[in-house]
Amino acid sequence: MTAEGAEGESLAGGMVNAGAVVRRGAVVERPAPRNARALHPYLLALREHGFDAAPAPVALTGDGREQLTFIPGDVALPPFPDWAMTEAALASVGSLLRRLHEAGAAVPVDTRADWPRDLADPAGGTLLCHNDVCPENVVFRDGRAVALIDFDMAAPGRPLWDVAMTARYWVPMLDPAAAAALHPAGLDAPTRLRVLADGYGLSPQDRAELPGVIEQATEVCRAFVTHRVADGDPLYLRSLAERGGWARWDRTQTWLADHRETFRTALLS
Numbered sequence: 001m002t003a004e005g006a007e008g009e010s011l012a013g014g015m016v017n018a019g020a021v022v023r024r025g026a027v028v029e030r031p032a033p034r035n036a037r038a039l040h041p042y043l044l045a046l047r048e049h050g051f052d053a054a055p056a057p058v059a060l061t062g063d064g065r066e067q068l069t070f071i072p073g074d075v076a077l078p079p080f081p082d083w084a085m086t087e088a089a090l091a092s093v094g095s096l097l098r099r100l101h102e103a104g105a106a107v108p109v110d111t112r113a114d115w116p117r118d119l120a121d122p123a124g125g126t127l128l129c130h131n132d133v134c135p136e137n138v139v140f141r142d143g144r145a146v147a148l149i150d151f152d153m154a155a156p157g158r159p160l161w162d163v164a165m166t167a168r169y170w171v172p173m174l175d176p177a178a179a180a181a182l183h184p185a186g187l188d189a190p191t192r193l194r195v196l197a198d199g200y201g202l203s204p205q206d207r208a209e210l211p212g213v214i215e216q217a218t219e220v221c222r223a224f225v226t227h228r229v230a231d232g233d234p235l236y237l238r239s240l241a242e243r244g245g246w247a248r249w250d251r252t253q254t255w256l257a258d259h260r261e262t263f264r265t266a267l268l269s
């Protein structure tokens with residue numbers, strides 16, 4: 001949170017909508033994703049299926065913004081504090097994602113809608129994956145994840161894809177030097193990947209596939225950044241430069257491939 005006034009309180013956290021997310025009392029107003037007319041009914045249907053751990057849509061404004069309910073709690077911002085990176089916090093993120101998927105399994109996805117392809121599962125699927133469960137998009141209370149926000153990247157995919165995306169951010173699935181830039185020191189990736197999978201209740205078959213899907217998700221995220229940088233997007237140009245450029249991506253991808261078996265063993269032992 002950065003500023004308060006008659007215009008409302010500006011909420012800090014994201015990159016894409018930085019400075020454009022404003023809280024007024026119980027309502028958050030932010031730029032509406034272009035598929036808001038499909039996303040809002042989906043979020044309402046999730047609530048009808050018992051998942052209330054996401055903002056409820058309130059309205060779309062005439063000037064292209066959306067209003068959602070504000071969810072009280074703590075959101076971890078980089079550099080990520082210790083409380084957000086405990087194993088209990090990680091397990092709670094896994095179980096919250098599982099609740100989202102269980103409710104979502106009962107909600108039909110509007111396949112004619114223009115869901116964003118940016119971070120979508122290349123294999124496709126029938127579940128609406130969140131696709132962007134990074135720390136800045138999870139609300140905590142008392143050290144436990146209580147809500148997911150920012151469904152801008154949601155798109156159909158396999159549940160396992162969402163687990164892989166979540167692992168990238170929360171384990172994190174980065175080589176140790178890259179992880180140290182924003183995360184507390186000393187996080188053990190194989191152990192934490194197991195904690196996330198246990199919190200989610202991941203099946204043995206999905207555990208065997210997860211390391212490979214994380215590598216695939218990393219390629220998709222790299223391609224996303226590549227496109228934004230090629231378009232000259234200043235946000236992505238700056239964050240790429242600040243975070244070690246393409247060499248950092250190379251190191252992480254090599255590290256993931258080198259440790260594929262270690263992760264598989266930690267998940268299945």
Ligand SMILES: Nc1ncnc2c1ncn2[C@@H]1O[C@H](COP(=O)(O)OP(=O)(O)O)[C@@H](O)[C@H]1O
Pocket residue numbers: 011012013014015016017018021028030055068069070071072075136137139149150152
């Ligand atoms: N409905 C909400 N309830 C509570 N906090 C919110 C809500 N929406 C946004 N925030 C806060 O504002 C920050 C930025 O909002 P977000 O919608 O994630 O923007 P961006 O699209 O830029 O990532 C979040 O990281 C969170 O701290």
Ligand SMILES: [Mg+2]
Pocket residue numbers: 013014015136137149150
């Ligand atoms: Mg966000």
